Amino acid sequence: MPTQSCVQPRNRWRFSLLFLLVASSSESFTFHAYAWFISAPKAADDWQQLSNLVVDTFEAPITQQSPWMAQSAWQIVERQLTRQYTYRHYVSTARKMKGKKYGMLVAKEWGKVIGMVEIGLQWDETHSMKRPTIGVLCVDERSRNRGVAQGLLLKSETIVTQVWKEPTIYAEVEKSNEGATGFFQSQGFALHQDNPVMVSLRRRRKIERRPHLLFAKSLSVPATSSPETVNPSILM
Known part of the structure; x- marks a missing residue:
């Protein structure tokens, strides 16, 4: 189930990829005779695939509602340019946020990225505190209804509680995204405040x-007394 805050701009993330890189194992999930697992993106191809997934999830639907000329321009030129732009953004963000609380996870099956989530600390409206927030969570449409989104969310919650020692996790969802709203509510989330928050996205x-x-x-x-006492396998 796609949701977007869109984990992205405003230089809002302030976290660390380190906890993802030191982990040594991955958690596997089996569903309907297929196996998929969650890990940090490692190879350049992982980053490219997750970037493509984000673009195809949030950008393509806009194009399908556009005039024929706009659709043609998207397919011929704009789609690939946007994919490369998104790839560079994610890679650059991961490098800048190294040593800070920032996390990116992907769900993979047979070498293909079928889902991704980005999570990090986001300032509240008054800039008085930072809150662990899911910025982007999306799953390839051919792999939905298989528990992939739930698996990515569960892993994010584990990071927030066992590594960051935070008692609450947040999610920002576009008002028009009824599917994402329903998903988070089904997973135990509740509306935190009546007034919408303004979020910058790409x-x-x-x-x-x-x-x-x-x-x-x-x-x-x-x-637990410190992050060092946490089993690193929970992070991958």
């Missing part, structure tokens, strides 16, 4: 500000 290589609903879910933080 569309067609441009930054736009759009109203998003802010959802929150309370989590149980384990009583």
Whole structure:
């Protein structure tokens, strides 16, 4: 189920990829005789595939509602340019945020990225506190209804509680995205405030500000003394 805050602009993420890189194992999920697993993106191809997935999930539907000429321009030129732009953005962000609380996870099956999630710390409206927020969560349309989104969300919650020691996880969802709203509510999230929050996101290589609903879910933080006591296998 796609959702977008769109984990992206406003230089809003302030986290670390380090906890993803030191982990040594992956958690596998089996569903309907197929196996898929969740890990941090490692090879350049992982980053390219997740970028393509984000573009095809959030950009392509806009084009399908456009005039014929706009659709042709998208297919011939704009789609590939947007994919490369998104790829460079994600790779650059991961490098800049190294050593800070920032996380990107992908779900893979037979070498193909079928889902992704980006999570990090986001300032609240008053800039008085940072909150762990899911910025982007999407799954390839051919792999939906298989528990992939739930798996990515569960792994994100594990990182928030067992590594970052935060008691609450948030998600920003575009007001028009009823599917994403229903998904988060089904996973225990509730509307955190009535007033929408304005979020900057990237569309067609441009930054736009759009109203998003802010959802929150309370989590149980384990009583461990330090992040070093956490089993690294939970991170991959």
